[in-house]
Amino acid sequence: MSGAQEEKKRSKKRYGGPRCKRLKGARELEVGMRGVLVTCNMNERKCTWEAYSLLNEYADELFGPEKFADPEESHSEEEEEEGKDEEHDTEVALKKEVKQIKKFAQQRRFVALDSGANNVVFIRAHDIDPEKLVHRILQDLRETKKKKSRVIMRMLPVSGTCRAFPDDMEKFLSSFLEPWFKTPHHASYQISYKARNNNHSNRDDVIKALAGLVGKMNPKNKVDLTNPELTIIVEIIKTVCCVSVVRDYMLFRKYNLQEVTKGPPNQEQGQQEVTKGLPNQEQGQEEVTKGPPNQEQGQEEVTKGPPNQEQGQQEVTKGLPNQEQGQQEVAKSETNVTAEQNLTERGRSEGGSEETTDVAQGDEIKRVKQE
Structure with a gap:
């Protein structure tokens, strides 16, 4: 009985154990990647599908259709490997599958990865400028006023990534920000900072260090929080810092796809005030029309005057008895x-x-x- 029970018992290995853990780097955000951060509300799967649709549509318009490697070259390489490893058929088959998956992933223009935060999807871009692509998407949505997504909230380009520690960030940003802020270049700027699932960095410290670094590059660089020319976006997720420099950040409603399709806030408020003003005018007209009844009431009061006199006369006549x-x-x-x-x-x-x-x-x- 003991032997049968031992056979029925399953070892921990059959449940997976450490082998079932996700391999780091396979489908996660890492240092050195470029792409787009997409935020959503409680529906990451649909968000990923909408992001693929938008990015592929405008990438084909800007950079042309997606290109893949020739299948003949891949077959020739596989045949050579088969000739070398004929004895180990299983190992060869596994290697083939792994290589095909890696090649396919590298060939794809966009690949969705786990960002490490809820309601945030990172889409890695290959051989594409993410800042230029996202700017084109938002510009077209603002001009046409057409909503092309229901779940996506914001799309933030990621032009560079580094480790989210002060020393690593300072080294990376000192070279990354030179094309925009180092002499002879200068511009007004603001800093947009957001940290998720991270306790190592402090908001105030990062912003002060980054502002001091930009000021050293060129003293003409000035902070403008109302209408800056450039915006430095810093998004920290766990131990990865995503950085990009974008234009028209306030014009495109902080790169919000749902808000950019609406009109400017000043115009909307003006239209609302105009629409609200019409009922007031109608009320004024009604009050003007109500004016004659007041005059009629005055006339009625004048006509009611003689009855008062009649009452006095009645009182006088009552006095006679x-x-x-x-x-x-x-x-x-x-x-x-x-x-x-x-x-x-x-x-x-x-x-x-x-x-x-x-x-x-x-x-x-x-x-x-x-x-």
Whole structure:
């Protein structure tokens, strides 16, 4: 049972182990390469396909169609090798496949490699100036206003690469930047810096060192952050520093393929303000049209004035009944007085005492005072 169990158990070698690890340099970004850095949003496969399509389209326009090696030469070399290594058939077959793959990869104009960062694809270019190619793509997109990609965000040319350490960067950049900034050449410039998956370099230190290096080449080189003539792009991924010097960086919206197809920001804002101004004008016209109703309201208020006068007249007329009531009360009091006088006269005629007359007079006086 122990022997059967041991046979069933799989060794670690069958799971691959170190042999399954990706060979460094086979499909990764390395020092000494040139190409294009392409950024995207969460879809690297589609980004790679769109980048191949764009780069091949404009590369055929600028540099002509892609050329491959003649198959006859490759066959003759393979036949010679077969004659030498007839005994080892398996080794010969493997060598053939490896050589064919290497030749095919070298012959291809563009090859996608692993950049070492998420949402970033590096496409190695062979015998092509990447800065010239990317500038032509962005120029055409800006002129035609046609979107030719959905996933690609930015395309940054990489004209040179070096190790991402201060000493190595200083040595490389001192010779790399000479065609643009060394006397008699001079220009206004800015520095665009970005680091991914790297903790060795500091942004401020790199920018200060690079600005000092450019200033030593020619004192006429000046920093301009609004509208520079040249932009030094520094992209660090892990231990590889990608460098390029580009033109029209701000004009092409920082080499953003999605933004460059839109109009300039100033013109877009002006158009929005103009479109927003039209409703305001319409509102002004509506307010002007609403003016006559206000006048009509004023006229209505003027016409409403007589009713107020009528109300005053009604109040005056209401006051008249009150006066009539007062007159009626006065008349009632006079009738009461005459009635009492008649009573007193009757009392005298009947021989009443003087006390009754005094009391009657006193009552009359009280009543008159009360009234």
